[in-house]
Amino acid sequence: MKLLRMAFTAALRALRRNKLRSSLTTLGMVIGVAAVITTVGIGQGATRAIEDQIASIGTNLLVVMPGTRQRGGAHSGWGGASSLTLGDARAIEREASFVDSVTYMRSGAVQVIYGNSNWATTLLATTPVFQVVGNTDIAQGEFFTERDVQTGARVVLLGQTIVDQLFESGEDPIGAVVRIRETAFRVIGVLERKGGSNFSGDRDDNVIMPFTTAVRRVLGNRLPGMVQQIMVSSIPSVDSLSAAAEIEEIMRHRHRLKPSDDSDFTIRTQEEVSDMMGNVMGIMSSVLMGVASISLLVGGIGIMNILLVSVTERTREIGVRMAVGAKGRHILIQFLVESIILSMLGGMIGTGLGLAGTMAIARVAGFPFVFSLAAVLGAVLFSGAVGMFFGFYPARQASRLDPIASLRYE
Amino acid sequence: MSGRIIETRDLRKTFEFGDVVVHALRGISVEVPTGQFVAIIGKSGSGKSTFMNILGCLDRPSSGTYRLEGRDISDRSADERAELRSEQIGFVFQAFNLIPRTSALENVELPLVYGGVSRSQQHIRGLEALDRVGLAHRADHHPSQLSGGEQQRVAIARALVNQPRLLLADEPTGNLDTSTSGEIMQIISELNRDQGITVVLVTHEPEIAAYADRVLTFRDGEIIADAAQLQPLPTSPAPPAKAEMSRDVAEESA
Structure with a gap:
């Protein structure tokens, strides 16, 4: 020492x-x-x-996405095929026993206009189940309802970034009327700020509206019944791989694929993503x-x-x-x-x-x-x-x- | 007075450089009574530095015995010799050898650091030793801020701080002018006379050797003359600078 x-x-x-x-x-x-x-x-x-x-999305979430499309030997990337339909979503909801709830969505780039301000953002067209499956909390107002989807109500929910960009601070966006593609929409809710970024950019920079409304008024009816993603939450007692297998079975049957054919869709589980x-x-x-x-x-x-x-x-x-x-x-x-x-x-x-x-x-x-x-x-x-x-x-x-x-x- | 502090018998040292064998010491037998002041003179290459290194436990003889205070230490290990140096011996070098950019006090404390003395004791004894050479007021100065004579006085304080029985000085005035040399020799002879420290000093200047009780003359690794000297020094008329110096020291240590 x-x-x-x-x-x-x-x-x-x-x-x-x-x-x-x-x-x-x-x-x-x-x-x-x-x-x-x-x-x-x-x-x-x-x-x-x-x-x-991942925890905020929930580990029991499965996402079905269009598969690759093969034409003359050339593969397109994932999502290249427009192979998912509303019918697929409904079939999964109806037939799969491991499934708790099902929603589906399409998205598109839109310009949101309010007063003299406007902002380019992403539109998500979906159903009320998205609020649960997509783990989306509402800061103000409320989510749209099943009835809004059926009637094609012209209502919209705004992400925090949109609110920041279009509204004066202190101004209440609820009840305000914004325009997207020449159509007026009433703001019924503001999404909770998610903060930070995921790997695809600002998670608060989007607007959400009923699926039917979006197809009819904004995204266009070029591919009726087509969806970009089907999101499924499995029941908690079942592991996501079994749920994925069941969904695959249903989908292959609906798409009339022979056992030798590749699937024209893919199923991602959260576990896969997190791994x-x-x-x-x-x-x-x-x-x-x-x-x-x-x-x-x-x-x-x-x-x-x-x-x-x-x-x-x-x-x-x-x-x-x-x-x-x-x-x-x-x-x-x-x-x-x-x-x-x-x-x-x-x-x-x-x-x-x-x-x-x-x-x-x-x-x-x-x-x-x-x-x-x-x-x-x-x-x-x-x-x-x-x-x-x-x-x-x-x-x-x-x-x-x-x-x-x-x-x-x- | 207790007998002989140094006793060597047929001390030999040879160095081999490839095929060349150099006989630095060819059988030195010498006895130094405790309290004596011995000067060693001789040309360079006469073996006097080699002899000093063995006396100072820095080196070991090739053959022969060296007894320090009656104990044979001819073949002690490096660590044991380090302990002997720490406890019994003080060194003063021609080139002062103070550690640069380190205060005078810290330089003086150095032997105490290795002697395992507590920090507070290091301080007290370091200041005492500096005071004895009249430099207590320069404790915070670095070597570069001190004159040659002051540096050598700090080096003497460092040699004294462990209260050694033996002080070895290798040409301590070799780098100093005449009057400063006188001051340094004055301090060394006082330490010898007043505190009974045995001094062995290497020099080639007769005026310096004149301070000693006894002069050993080395040539080619042998002692060719061993002459006792009368001690006229304390009563001899000293140069004015020397007299002032000794008064200063006396006052400051009083």
């Missing part, structure tokens, strides 16, 4: 003597650790954001961690380099220390402690910067800031270990110097 304390004192004095060099040496570690901490932080934050989003996102995030995090670790390695080599220079430069000092009673291990520990102090100090500053950087990025990118004590402690301890590893060789060199030769060293 005493040995460590004296080494610590000697090391601190030596580092103070050369402040500029010490701080430049530390910089390598600072950058390395900041990079690691930021990487881990962004990875965790993004993962949390995805988990939250896929998890994999993507995992790979990205590993790659970034790898890059960040290289900067730690470079930082460590920087410390070793400076210590080697320092040992040579301080040869005489080492000789004096030995002459006045320092043993080899005093010198070894002093240089080792210098190295560890440098790297751990770098580690701590780097952690601070990394956390600040993560916070800033989290704010800009709109995912939650996740503080991980394990990552912080790990980074500081690991940087200490880097210091010990890269400091050992120079320290041993110093401790093995011959006092007589060192005292004569010019």
Whole structure:
């Protein structure tokens, strides 16, 4: 203990003597650790954001989408075929036993006009079940009803972004009349702000109206009965794969596919989506961690380099220390402690910067800031270990110097 | 007075550089009574520095024995020799060898750091030692802010701080002008006379050797002359600078 304390004192004095060099040496570690901490932080934050989003949608959601269309050997992408119909949705609702509720939707780009303002956004045409299946909360007003769908009522719900863009702050949008494609619609509700972004942009930038109204007045009747997505929530007691299998069975029967034919639709479960996102995030995090670790390695080599220079430069000092009673291990520990102090100090500053950087990025990118004590402690301890590893060789060199030769060293 | 602090028997040291063998010491047998002031003179290459390194436990003899305070320490390990240096021996070098960009006080405290003395004791004893060489008021100065003579006085304080029995000085005045040399020698002889510290000093200047009780002359690794000197120094008329210096020291340490 005493040995460590004296080494610590000697090391601190030596580092103070050369402040500029010490701080430049530390910089390598600072950058390395900041990079690691930021990487881990962004990875965790993004993962949390995805988990939250999936949880908010509900794990029992299945989405049926049109499949690829094959024409003369050329595949179109997913959704290329207009193969889903209202009839499919109704069949699933009627026949599937694992299904709780079914909704369907079409979307289109529209211009919403209110007074002198207008805003381009996405229209979702759907049914009241969407409110539950799509986990859509209403901030003000109410969702449209089954009756609105039957009568084709000219009502609309606005996302928060639309409200922000078209209305003065404090102005009540409920009951206001907006125009879309030359038709007047009454605003009956405002959607709860979802905040942040998913991977396809602003989740608050859309308007929702009854399916029939949209087809008749806005989207056009070019493909009557066609839907873009069918969304199904399975009953909670059933796992989503069984539900998906059942839906596939019904759909293949309706589309009169032979057993050898590929399905002309796809069914996505939330589990699939979250697994896929998890994999993507995992790979990205590993790659970034790898890059960040290289900067730690470079930082460590920087410390070793400076210590080697320092040992040579301080040869005489080492000789004096030995002459006045320092043993080899005093010198070894002093240089080792210098190295560890440098790297751990770098580690701590780097952690601070990394956390600040993560916070800033989290704010800009709109995912939650996740503080991980394990990552912080790990980074500081690991940087200490880097210091010990890269400091050992120079320290041993110093401790093995011959006092007589060192005292004569010019 | 307790007997002999240094006793060497047939001390030999050889260095091999490839095929060339250099006999630095060829059988040195010498006894130094406790409290004596010994000067070693000789040309460079005469073996006096090698002898000093062995006396100072920095080096080991190739053969022969070296007893320090009656204990044979000819073949002690590096760590044991470090302990002996820390406890028994103070070094003063020609080149001062203070640690740069480090205050005078911290330089003086250095041996105490390795001697395992508490921080507060380091401070107290460091200041005492600086005071003894008349530099307590310069404790915060760095070596670059001190004159050559002041630096050597700090180095003497560093050598004293562990209360060693033996002070080894290797050409302590070699880098100093005449009057400063006088001040330094004055301090060293006072330490010898007043505190009974045994002093072994290497020099090639006869005026410096004149401060000693005894002069050993080295040539080609052997002692060719061993002469006791009368001690006229305390009563001899000292140069004015020297007299002032010694008064200063006396006042400040009083």
